[in-house]
Amino acid sequence: MTSIPLLTDKPVPVIGVGAMPLSNQRADGDPMPTEDAVAVLHHAFDLGMTLVDTADIYAPDGHRVGHNERVVGEAVRTWPGGRDNLVVVTKIGIVRTPGHDGDTWSRDGSRDHLLRAAEASVERLGFVPDVICNHRVNRTQQPYADTVRGMLAVREAGFAPAIGIGNVHLDEAEIAWEVSEGTIAAVENERSPRFRGDTDVLEWAVRHGVAYFAWSPFGGGRDAAELPTRYPAFAEVAAEQTESTGAPVTAHEVALAWLSAYGPPVVPIPAFTRFPTADSAARAAHLTLTTDQLARLEASPSMETSLFPD
Numbered sequence: 001m002t003s004i005p006l007l008t009d010k011p012v013p014v015i016g017v018g019a020m021p022l023s024n025q026r027a028d029g030d031p032m033p034t035e036d037a038v039a040v041l042h043h044a045f046d047l048g049m050t051l052v053d054t055a056d057i058y059a060p061d062g063h064r065v066g067h068n069e070r071v072v073g074e075a076v077r078t079w080p081g082g083r084d085n086l087v088v089v090t091k092i093g094i095v096r097t098p099g100h101d102g103d104t105w106s107r108d109g110s111r112d113h114l115l116r117a118a119e120a121s122v123e124r125l126g127f128v129p130d131v132i133c134n135h136r137v138n139r140t141q142q143p144y145a146d147t148v149r150g151m152l153a154v155r156e157a158g159f160a161p162a163i164g165i166g167n168v169h170l171d172e173a174e175i176a177w178e179v180s181e182g183t184i185a186a187v188e189n190e191r192s193p194r195f196r197g198d199t200d201v202l203e204w205a206v207r208h209g210v211a212y213f214a215w216s217p218f219g220g221g222r223d224a225a226e227l228p229t230r231y232p233a234f235a236e237v238a239a240e241q242t243e244s245t246g247a248p249v250t251a252h253e254v255a256l257a258w259l260s261a262y263g264p265p266v267v268p269i270p271a272f273t274r275f276p277t278a279d280s281a282a283r284a285a286h287l288t289l290t291t292d293q294l295a296r297l298e299a300s301p302s303m304e305t306s307l308f309p310d
C-alpha cells in the first residue's frame, strides 16, 4: 500500500484493477454473468488490489451504457472489506450512442454534459466515487480550460471529492493544473511495454504527486498474450527474476513491477476476467526489479502509436 494525498486519504494499492472487460461482449453477445464479474473483483480486492477503474461508456454495446459502473457498484457495495477500504475511479466525457450500424462515439467536455454524466455515474454506482476523471480531450470543439472548469463544477456539486484528467498531452495537463489551482488528483494515460509515448506527462504527474493510472499495461486485451514475444526484454527480465527468486515470474508481472517502480503516484490498472490472472497481477506487487533491469526495460523498443490514437 502507498499514499497519494492529492487523490485520497485512503491507502492506495501498488496495483489496481481495470474493470472494462468484465462488460465486454462474449460469443453470445452478452457480457460474463454479473455474479462472476463481481467474484473476480472481490477476489482482486481480497488480494489487496483495492483500487478499481471503470467508466460510464464501458458496456457490451451502446444500448447498455453504464453496465460496467453497475457491476463495479455492486462489487464495491457487497465486498465484506467495506467501501471505505476501496478507491473507486470512474470516467466521463465520451458519448457512446447506439445505432443501426454499430455505436457512434463522440466527446463532450461541456459543463452541462459533465454534470449530467457525473450524476448518472453516481446513481449507477450507488455511491459517490473517490475520483471522477474526464475520459478524453475534445480537441476539435472545446477549449480544454472549459472542460477542466466543467470538472471543477462536478466536484463542487459533490459528485466526487476529487477530479482527474485522461489521455492528455503535457500542455493539457499544465492547463488543468493551472485552472484547478493545483488540485487535479489524477491522470489516466496509456503506458505499457507497447506504448511509452507520454514520458513528459508521467514525469509531470510524479513531480506534482498526481496519481497516474497506467491503462492497458499489457497492451490491451487482444494483444496481452503476445507481450513476452513482442517485447522480449520483459521476458528476459522475467527469466532472470525466476532464476534469482526461485519462483516463477512472468513477463506480465515484470511489466507491472516496472510501472510501479516509477514511484507511488503511478498505479498500473491491469484488467483480468479470471482468478489466475488476478493472482499473477497481485504477485507483481511484491516483485522488486534491479536498477539495471529497470534501465534495460525502459530502453527496450516500444510501438510509437497509441492503442487509441487521437
Ligand SMILES: NC(=O)c1ccc[n+]([C@@H]2O[C@H](COP(=O)([O-])OP(=O)(O)OC[C@H]3O[C@@H](n4cnc5c(N)ncnc54)[C@H](OP(=O)(O)O)[C@@H]3O)[C@@H](O)[C@H]2O)c1
Binding pocket: 017, 018, 019, 020, 021, 053, 054, 135, 166, 167, 188, 189, 214, 215, 216, 217, 218, 219, 220, 221, 222, 224, 225, 250, 252, 253, 269, 270, 271, 272, 273, 274, 277, 278, 280, 281
Ligand atoms: N482511460 C482510457 O482511455 C482507457 C483505455 C483502455 C483501458 N483503460 C483501462 O485500463 C484497463 C486495462 O486495460 P485493458 O483491459 O485494455 O488491457 P490490459 O490490462 O493491457 O490486458 C488485459 C488482458 O490481460 C490479461 N491478463 C491480466 N493479467 C494477466 C497476467 N498477470 N498474466 C497474463 N495475462 C494477464 C487478461 O486476461 P484474462 O481476461 O484472461 O484475465 C486480459 O485479457 C481497462 O480495464 C480500463 O479500466 C482505460
